Amino acid sequence: DQQVKQNSPSLSVQEGRISILNCDYTNSMFDYFLWYKKYPAEGPTFLISISSIKDKNEDGRFTVFLNKSAKHLSLHIVPSQPGDSAVYFCAPMNYGGSQGNLIFGKGTKLSVKP
Amino acid sequence: DVKVTQSSRYLVKRTGEKVFLECVQDMDHENMFWYRQDPGLGLRLIYFSYDVKMKEKGDIPEGYSVSREKKERFSLILESASTNQTSMYLCASSTRQGIQFFGPGTRLTVL
Numbered sequence: 001d002q003q004v005k006q007n008s009p010s011l012s013v014q015e016g017r018i019s020i021l022n023c024d025y026t027n028s029m030f031d032y033f034l035w036y037k038k039y040p041a042e043g044p045t046f047l048i049s050i051s052s053i054k055d056k057n058e059d060g061r062f063t064v065f066l067n068k069s070a071k072h073l074s075l076h077i078v079p080s081q082p083g084d085s086a087v088y089f090c091a092p093m094n095y096g097g098s099q100g101n102l103i104f105g106k107g108t109k110l111s112v113k114p
Numbered sequence: 115d116v117k118v119t120q121s122s123r124y125l126v127k128r129t130g131e132k133v134f135l136e137c138v139q140d141m142d143h144e145n146m147f148w149y150r151q152d153p154g155l156g157l158r159l160i161y162f163s164y165d166v167k168m169k170e171k172g173d174i175p176e177g178y179s180v181s182r183e184k185k186e187r188f189s190l191i192l193e194s195a196s197t198n199q200t201s202m203y204l205c206a207s208s209t210r211q212g213i214q215f216f217g218p219g220t221r222l223t224v225l
Contacts, residue, residue, distance in 0.1 A: 009154070032211075034213065036216075041123075041218075041219065041221070042218055042219065043118070043204050043205075043206075043216030043217050043218050043219050044157070044204070044216045045216070046213050046214070046215070049213070089156065089157065093211070095211055099145065099162075099164045099170075099210065099211070100145045100164070100208050100209075100210055100211045100212065100214070101147075101159070101162065102214060104149075104156050104157040104158075105156055106154065106155060106156035107156050
């Protein structure tokens with residue numbers, strides 16, 4: 001059973017508009033949530049994170065929202081730029097109970113069109 | 115800046131060959147990880163290590179082994195490569211429960 005689901009394999013957005021990437025999880029022990037961005041033929045790079053004690057975290061154009069009761073988080077990119085075109089992975093962890101293992105979703109491929 | 119390096123960016127091997135993938139990190143991280151990435155399947159954990167000489171199986175350890183003789187180095191070994199092991203292999207390191215930093219990946223093709 002998938003503990004982390006990114007139900008949209010792909011998303012296409014016009015430059016300047018908002019991109020919203022969604023992630024659902026089933027494990028209520030997850031308390032720290034990370035987003036990674038990956039370009040083709042490169043390793044993933046850390047983008048933004050949020051702790052379960054918060055419901056929002058913002059870093060420049062990127063904002064992550066967490067709805068614990070719904071076990072849902074979303075990544076908002078505003079405004080979207082062509083350089084944001086990449087695969088985005090949601091990766092939660094049980095911060096207190098794990099040795100640092102992340103559980104990765106299958107990713108959403110974002111295409112931002114000029 | 116954290117640096118995670120992998121020994122090869124691209125590798126082509128034949129079925130049955132023994133394959134070594136090396137990963138080195140320069141940040142004195144306790145944890146190191148090996149993943150493979152396949153289209154539509156995301157990142158799947160093969161093995162991880164939280165200390166020298168320690169190793170733990172991930173989700174898909176079959177057909178792989180690992181070695182961690184030094185803190186900075188984590189090796190992934192394919193004892194007898196098969197075509198279904200053609201994939202992108204990604205190494206990562208982190209502090210205990212910290213953000214994982216990834217290497218550039220090795221694209222392995224097994225013919």
